[in-house]
């Protein structure tokens with residue numbers, strides 16, 4: 818581990834957007850639009866929970882920002898576009914839990 822991480826913290830729920838998120842581009846697939854790396858390869862994540870958008874079927878969606886760890890491209894996508902994690906819960910499908918205020 819030669820390089821310092823510059824005090825990097827995985828502060829995904831910080832109210833303040835990180836600098837890298839400001840130049841993020843909207844990814845239509847839920848992966849890096851430049852190199853195709855998955856969110857698992859992101860070096861940082863920020864979730865914009867402050868300004869959720871209400872969808873026509875009364876569900877909230879919000880932007881999830883990812884800073885690609887492969888090509889350093891910042892990108893974002895709607896959390897509602899996130900594909901279900903394979904193998905996690907076949908039975909339950911998408912849990913409709915609302916971890917609320």
Ligand SMILES: [Zn+2]
Nearest residue numbers: 849852885888
């Ligand atoms: Zn990338």
